Structures are given as structure tokens and as C-alpha cells.
Amino acid sequence: MNSMTIQTAPTCDRPETLDDVALKAHIRGLIDRWGDKLVILAHHYQRKEIVPFGNFIGDSYYLSKMAAQQEKAEHIVFCGVHFMAESARILCRPEQRVYLPNLRAGCPMADMADDAQVDDAWEWLGQHIDTKKIIPVSYMNSAASLKAFCGANGGIICTSSNAEKAFQWAFARGEKVFFFPDEHLGTNTANRLGIPRDERVLFDPMHPPTDPRPFIKARVILWKGFCHVHTNFTVGHIEQARQNYPGIKIVVHPECKEDVVDRADAVGSTAFIAKYVAAQPAGSIIAIGTEINLTSRLADEYPDKTIFELSGQNCPLCVNMFRTTLGDLAECIENLGHKNEIQVPPAIARDARLALERMLELS
Ligand code: SF4
Incomplete structure (x- = not known):
């Protein structure tokens, strides 16, 4: 079969009443039938019953790399959220x-x-600052359209795995970084890079600034x-955990x-967290934010360690x-080529790809 004649799924008659055990067996059968023409990417935050179906399991950085490297797959199913599948589509x-x-x-x-909002912010910034000196980092x-904005304006994409490198990349090319949309990842990254507080400013799109100084x-x-x-995790949760479990990580x-990041023993992406937990000795007590x-899932994987979520009674x-269920996955694979496909307009994909490839070249 050549690359222009992608095979699509035949009609499938699945009884609607399968229990989870039968549904998992059904999905496994579908996956086996597709062989290496199908690849499933599963983010760490997916439901426990979904994760084992992933050919690749990881954070958004790792999964975007895997999406870009698939040679044989005709169909890529992304068990995650929309922006992740869009990035896979682009790459x-x-x-x-x-x-x-x-x-x-x-x-x-x-x-x-x-x-x-981002266009308005850029235009306002441009009234006061030469935007050639500002590197957008998303x-x-x-x-995808905001990734394209970065690609078209000399910028880059980052994930929580490589935000520091992306900021350094940007500072090598301009005087200022314009980072969106997560204030906290941006703040924590600026802290790690030692950028003083008075050299940072917050743009609130709901209340656009009037003072450019x-x-x-x-x-x-x-x-x-x-x-x-x-943002639900608090310093109080950390203090409580340290009080209840002296020696806790x-x-x-x-x-x-x-303030939560500053008081934690370690901070990092989901991939980092998984590695951090794996590296702690048996008998460790670990709270995860x-x-x-x-x-x-980590608590199940390491029964020799006490692992729990940091906030206690709140469920983060x-x-x-959590929306993606076994039923969704089954239906998606049953209908490959017919349903649930993610599309990105070519002009947006071209510029977004530029910004994503700059990120993939970082490491
Ligand atoms: S809401 Fe938070 S946890 Fe959920 S996908 Fe977005 S950033 Fe990740």
C-alpha cells in the first residue's frame, strides 16, 4: 500500500453492553488487527485503564517527539487533550x-x-516596544494558531520539560520573552533562570494594561x-504533609x-515526577503535586513506597x-478514517511546525 491510500476501518458491530474486561479485550483485538499501521500515544494523566494501551506513554514533550518519529503508522490516536493531538497532527x-x-x-x-487576545497584546506592545526585540514563547x-503566531514571529514552543532552555533560546535572539498562557510556569522558569522580579510583568488579557512603562x-x-x-496545591498542604510525615519528599x-514550587523538594514535568519517584529508595514517603x-498510577507501580497526592482531601x-473512556477509545479505533480526526489548516500548520521544530531542536 502506498502512502496515499491509507486504509480506513471497516464497519464494526460491537455489542453495546460489553463490560470493562470484554471492552479491553475488544480494544486489544482491534489494535492487534491494525498492527504497526496504528500507534497510540497516551499522556500520563489519562485514566488508569487507558494508559496500558499506549505504545508510548509520557508527557507532552515526549509524545510530540514520538508523533514526529512514526514511520510506519498510518493512524495516530492521541489519548490526551486537544492541543496535544493538534501538535501531533502538525508534526x-x-x-x-x-x-x-x-x-x-x-x-x-x-x-x-x-x-x-494575543494579537491585541502584540499590537499594544508594538506601540511601545520594537517587537523585533520580543521573542514569543508559547x-x-x-x-495551533498561537503556535503559528510564535513560528511567524521568530518564537518557539516549550513544554514543562524544556521551558528554561526555550527561554534561553529566546534571550539569545531578543531582549524580552513574551510567554503565554501559563503565568506560573513562566514565573517558575524566570526564578530558575535568576531573572529579578522587577524585570517581569504580567499581561492580563481581561484587563489590558494602559501604562507601558x-x-x-x-x-x-x-x-x-x-x-x-x-493551582489548587498550597503551601498549607506542604506544611501539613511535612508535619504529618517527617522526612517526606x-x-x-x-x-x-x-510559593508551592519554592517549598517542594523537587519540581518538574510529569516525566520528571515519574523518574523522581522511581529514584527514591524503598520505604520512602512521597507526596506529589x-x-x-x-x-x-505511581502509587500502584511502587507498592514499596508510600505515595499520595499532596492536597489530601481535594482530588486534583x-x-x-478524564473524559477519554475505554468506550471512546474503542469507538475511535473502530472508526479510523471516519471519525474523531484532528485537522489543522495548512498555513497554520506550516508556521506552528516551525515553532515546534525549534523546540524539538533544543535538546
Ligand atoms: S487543565 Fe491543567 S492538567 Fe488539564 S490538560 Fe490543561 S494544563 Fe493539563
Whole structure:
């Protein structure tokens, strides 16, 4: 079969009443039938029952790299949220097809910056600062059109795995970084790079600024956006955990607020958190400040360690990651070529790819 004649799924008659065990066997059978023509990418925050179906399991950086490297796959199913599947669509070959099993799985943080807001901010900044001196850096958690904005304006994409490198890349090419949409990842990255507080400024798209002076002075312009899952962790949670479990290790994600990150023992992406937990000796007590599905999977994986989520009674669940069910995955694979495909307009894909490839070249 040549690359222009992609095989699509035949009609499938699955009984609607399969229980989870039968549904998993059904999905496994479908996957086996497709062989190496199908690749499944699964983010760490997916439901426990979804993760084992991933050919590749990881954070958005790793999964975007895997999407770009698939030679044989005709169909790539991304068990994650919309911006991740969009990035895979942009990075893989044109004839490959990319799917999101549940099309309602978005990212509220990514939605906190839209095209019009970023265009308006850029225009306002341009009235006061030469925008050639400003390098836009977008978090992976953003729409393809904003990744394209970065590509077209000499900018780059980053994930929580490589934000410091992306900032350094930007500072090698300009005087200021314009980072969106996560204020907290931006703040924590600026802290790690030793950028003084008075050289940062916050752009609030809901209340656009009128005084340009702080923006003229700043080296880092942050966007007022956040992840509702990670900003739920507090210093109080850390103090409580340390009081209850002397010697406890606390590891958090850099989307957490600055004061939480500052008091944790370690901070990093989901891939970093998984490695950190693996590296702790048997008998360790570890509290994790990230999405509950990863924490609970790590707790199952390392029964010789006591692992729990940092916030105690609150459940840090990303409802969007949780949307993808076994039924969604089954239906998606049953209908490859017919449903749930992710498309990105070619002009947007071209510029977004530029920014994503700059990121992939960082390491
Ligand atoms: S955990 Fe937060 S940043 Fe990640 S997909 Fe969910 S809402 Fe978005």
C-alpha cells in the first residue's frame, strides 16, 4: 500500500453492553488487527485503564517527539487533550491521520489565550516596544494558531520539560520573552533562570494594561493564565504533609504556584515526577503535586513506597484528561478514517511546525 491510500476501518458491530474486561479485550483485538499501521500515544494523566494501551506513554514533550518519529503508522490516536493531538497532527507526515478519542477533551488553560487576545497584546506592545526585540514563547498548552503566531514571529514552543532552555533560546535572539498562557510556569522558569522580579510583568488579557512603562522595563512578559488543577496545591498542604510525615519528599509540577514550587523538594514535568519517584529508595514517603491519575498510577507501580497526592482531601483531577473512556477509545479505533480526526489548516500548520521544530531542536 502506498502512502496515499491509507486504509480506513471497516464497519464494526460491537455489542453495546460489553463490560470493562470484554471492552479491553475488544480494544486489544482491534489494535492487534491494525498492527504497526496504528500507534497510540497516551499522556500520563489519562485514566488508569487507558494508559496500558499506549505504545508510548509520557508527557507532552515526549509524545510530540514520538508523533514526529512514526514511520510506519498510518493512524495516530492521541489519548490526551486537544492541543496535544493538534501538535501531533502538525508534526507527523501529511498523509498520516491523527485522532482524539473524545473531541470534548480540551484544556481550560490553553483556552485562556485566544488569537484575538494575543494579537491585541502584540499590537499594544508594538506601540511601545520594537517587537523585533520580543521573542514569543508559547507553552505547548495552546491552540495551533498561537503556535503559528510564535513560528511567524521568530518564537518557539516549550513544554514543562524544556521551558528554561526555550527561554534561553529566546534571550539569545531578543531582549524580552513574551510567554503565554501559563503565568506560573513562566514565573517558575524566570526564578530558575535568576531573572529579578522587577524585570517581569504580567499581561492580563481581561484587563489590558494602559501604562507601558513596566513592559518597557521588563525582560519577561507573562500572561495571566493558569491550570486549575495545579493551582489548587498550597503551601498549607506542604506544611501539613511535612508535619504529618517527617522526612517526606515532596515533588510538584511547575504549573503550581511559585510559593508551592519554592517549598517542594523537587519540581518538574510529569516525566520528571515519574523518574523522581522511581529514584527514591524503598520505604520512602512521597507526596506529589500533580494530576491524580499519575499519582495514583505511581502509587500502584511502587507498592514499596508510600505515595499520595499532596492536597489530601481535594482530588486534583483534570476532568478533560478524564473524559477519554475505554468506550471512546474503542469507538475511535473502530472508526479510523471516519471519525474523531484532528485537522489543522495548512498555513497554520506550516508556521506552528516551525515553532515546534525549534523546540524539538533544543535538546
Ligand atoms: S492538567 Fe491543567 S494544563 Fe493539563 S490538560 Fe488539564 S487543565 Fe490543561
